[in-house]
Amino acid sequence: MLTALSVELLKLNRSLAALLAVAAPSLIALFIFFNLLRLETAEVWTMVMMQSAAIWAYFMLPMSVTALTVLVAQMEHGPRSWEHLFALPVRRWRLLAAKAAGVFLVVAAMEAAVLILSACAGVLAGLVKPGFAPTGAIDWWAVIWLHGRIFAAGALLTTIQLWAALRFRSFVPGLVLGIGGTFFAVVATSAKNGVFMPWQMPVNMLATDPARADLALMLGLGGGLAGLFLMLIHLSRREVV
Numbered sequence: 001m002l003t004a005l006s007v008e009l010l011k012l013n014r015s016l017a018a019l020l021a022v023a024a025p026s027l028i029a030l031f032i033f034f035n036l037l038r039l040e041t042a043e044v045w046t047m048v049m050m051q052s053a054a055i056w057a058y059f060m061l062p063m064s065v066t067a068l069t070v071l072v073a074q075m076e077h078g079p080r081s082w083e084h085l086f087a088l089p090v091r092r093w094r095l096l097a098a099k100a101a102g103v104f105l106v107v108a109a110m111e112a113a114v115l116i117l118s119a120c121a122g123v124l125a126g127l128v129k130p131g132f133a134p135t136g137a138i139d140w141w142a143v144i145w146l147h148g149r150i151f152a153a154g155a156l157l158t159t160i161q162l163w164a165a166l167r168f169r170s171f172v173p174g175l176v177l178g179i180g181g182t183f184f185a186v187v188a189t190s191a192k193n194g195v196f197m198p199w200q201m202p203v204n205m206l207a208t209d210p211a212r213a214d215l216a217l218m219l220g221l222g223g224g225l226a227g228l229f230l231m232l233i234h235l236s237r238r239e240v241v
Contacts, residue, residue, distance in 0.1 A: 048134050052114055
């Protein structure tokens, strides 16, 4: 299993996935930087970090997961290498589990990068415009806990997107699913039943109602683990993914 995971990480490092993992968090940090420069009054650090987390959970996380899962799947679909992989003396579910683990590790790395780069953007904005540097102090434990919950709540979303990307040889179904899911999550943000939509579960971690946030976390994490189990069973039984 560890060998299969190391191979997957090596593949990801040599693909556009590495660029995506850097670009997505950097875009959020860039927005935070210029947004702080345009303000007429100094912002508090709590609001700065909450804003970056909201942008990530609301839009950038679903779109990044869509792009990442499509990239990961096309590394095998493109050259039609599934036949070769499934002919190796390794259980199929382990190969698929390693691919899923690689995706979740990259998403976790992007989650951490959003937190760190947003803090760096705030510091840099303070250096460029000293009088309007973010005030107060960063509650690192609270911010880390928030991003951890966002990552966990996004487990179902990530599993669904990976399942679709691996199931279909064409990249179109996974891409359409991700774009459509993100679209409906954005236009139906205030919907009461939005908590049950996988693409809205991460942003519900910022809900003012603790019960709503806890429900979204339970559904996102629990559904993600259950979905991952079903995905491994389904795809490992197919002759060709």
